[in-house]
Amino acid sequence: MTRFSRILITGAALATLIMAAPAMAATPDDQLIIGTSLAQVLSLDPQQATEVKAQEILANTYDRLVHFTGTSGTDGSTIKPQLAESWEIDATGITFLLRDAEFASGNPVTSDDVVFSLVRLLKLELSSASSLKTFGYNADNIESMVSALDSKTVRIELTDDITAESLLYRLAGGFASIVDSVEVQKHVSNGDYGNEWLRTNTAGSGPYVLRRWAPNEIVMLEANEQFWGGPTAMRRVIFRHTPESQAARLMLERGDIDIANALTAADVANFANKDGFEIDRVKTGGFYMLAMNAGKEPLDNPLVREAIAHGIDYQGIAQTILGPYGRARNVPVPEDIEGAIANPDWSLQPEKARQLLAEAGYPEGFSLTLKTISETPRVDMATAIQANLAEIGITVRIQQGNGSDIIASHRARDFELLIPQTSSGEPTALGSIDSFTNNPDNSLEANNAGNNVWRSAWDIPELHELRGAANRERDVAKRLDMVRLLQEMFIEQKPAVLPMFERFEPIVVNAKVQGYSGHPRSLTRLDGVTKSDVD
Structure with a gap:
């Protein structure tokens, strides 16, 4: 504290x-x-x-x-x-x-x-x-x-x-x-x-x-x-x-x-x-994430997802909006956990983002709806992302709702863009990345609403297989090597579950x-x- x-x-x-x-x-x-x-x-x-x-x-x-x-x-x-x-x-x-x-x-x-x-x-x-x-x-x-x-x-x-x-x-x-x-x-x-x-x-x-x-x-x-x-x-x-x-x-x-x-x-x-108060900044191990529905055009295109990743000003949002709530991070393993790899270069690069959209067949851009729960700090994050993506030709309409509405939309795949927050199953690199790489059956019939990746309809058999092998590996050193490879593959596949900010919980206490x-x-x-x- x-x-x-x-x-x-x-x-x-x-x-x-x-x-x-x-x-x-x-x-x-x-x-x-x-x-x-x-x-x-x-x-x-x-x-x-x-x-x-x-x-x-x-x-x-x-x-x-x-x-x-x-x-x-x-x-x-x-x-x-x-x-x-x-x-x-x-x-x-x-x-x-x-x-x-x-x-x-x-x-x-x-x-x-x-x-x-x-x-x-x-x-x-x-x-x-x-x-x-x-x-x-x-x-x-x-x-x-x-x-x-x-x-x-x-x-x-x-x-x-x-x-x-x-x-x-x-x-x-x-x-x-x-x-x-x-x-x-x-x-x-x-x-x-x-x-x-x-x-x-x-x-x-x-x-x-x-x-x-x-x-x-x-x-x-x-x-x-x-x-x-x-x-x-x-x-x-x-x-x-x-x-x-x-x-x-x-x-x-x-x-x-x-x-x-x-x-x-x-x-x-x-x-x-201020005299008489303490600030407890709790490190949650989780992330603020941009969920992109890979089951809908144009978000099924990895080039579009990569363009969006290059169209967000992570550092600017972290400094001006999140403050004690988070720090920029695009790998779903907190940077100070053993086995974490370096962050990819997914900084705000509008020209590169527009080029990627053109390569994907959308030189004039398109429109999307971004859903978010009406609470701090997600509403302000949504507004900033809306402004960022406008610079690369993507028009974003923000739809706010209460927790039950937005969570239900996420679980039902009823969204285009959505800002959820995640937590970690355990305070390890593998525990952190697990919910970003686990999707045993991407079919709609599987109805795996509790699965973070399934909700974004992102089919990742190679990642899922490696994630399972890492969980089965009893040798700690070998498991860490597999987790590093898992992070690298995650980045290469232009994720539909995009970590944006490592999440903290600031609590003010008398x-x-x-x-x-x-x-x-x-x-x-x-x-x-x-x-x-x-x-």
Whole structure:
């Protein structure tokens, strides 16, 4: 966390806060108020929700077998115990020993709950399952791959397509949260594994439970009295929908909220030299990406995609719009990860871009629609890209929408250009590039909506094959060589899933808040957060 000077802000009570009264206010000492965007929070079912802003809610209402903090230092990426007290790895699988823990309902956490949760993940066949499906786990084989050896011992078999290290990192993801199978099965309707109920309720063993969710307004969590980790300092955690950056900045300044994580770059910069606040710039391992639908003309032409890659001012956008949110990078592996290759020369080169369009048969250019979620910083990025591409003869119409609309368009291949954000399955080069090179079946019938590349209809059998071989390779040095080759081939094929900026998450925190550290997957745990007076 980047630390600046501190100040104590004082004021009124939570009731005033929730009613958004204009009076000066300081949040109560036992309550944490986070100003964020809830626009993409569409479900709180952990085996369904993939949206970034939903993950922090899920991380505090559920546990996974294992986790990692993602913090800087020597062990930030080290897998650590959560519900699994310990584990043993052998040639064919991993055996986990569970700690004594209870769900919020009072039901004990058992191996049956772990099996139910992972089977449920694959049987629901939702996009979140892709993180395991890509490695050979599926609805047909999952019941033979995970088993309860006794009430506290779980065994997960390895497929031929995954290493034990990669499986552990995947199990640290929000989709691998362990749900209370006894409670969930009370709410099953028409074979939905309790999905309809879990969309708006929680059944976990994490430090908090859901007390209220009003979409695009508020999510309220209260301390879980059954939490195995003991009492939490924060009795209540509230996520307030504050999509307007300037309003969120003012609320943070006057003490109405403790944390803001949806500010514009300019509003983040406002706190850089302000007493009483800290800026946590979280390295996510993911990217802001330009998705091009290779199933539609003219984007099916690699020359057109290359022209677009040369038609964007990455450095200019990074400096004037993204600021703390990102840095220019066109290879889907963060530049400081072992095995990353140098960036290609895809800088803004209008003349070269126009020449490529002429070679592709479009000397007069054409028109496209760019879809984006209406939130920071993607709207400003879209406007800049619109202006950039106009210089090379491509007229872009921007279509903004809420999270559900734009995400649905992406999953249905119903777009021409679209700006999604990605995350990394694990903090390694192979984990970073995996979702950019994985597409086992590009056919429309495959309906692989959880697959990033499939959504862009980009058929890449050579890349997919090499990516699979790299995941199967147990020798670390050989695997790194394959990952370097994978990046080179990715660039050569003029990707329809174009990484533009390595993605960071700037979070501004009142200095009274102690123990808050953003997680690269937004799985930030809050049970260790406290508040204290500052000088």
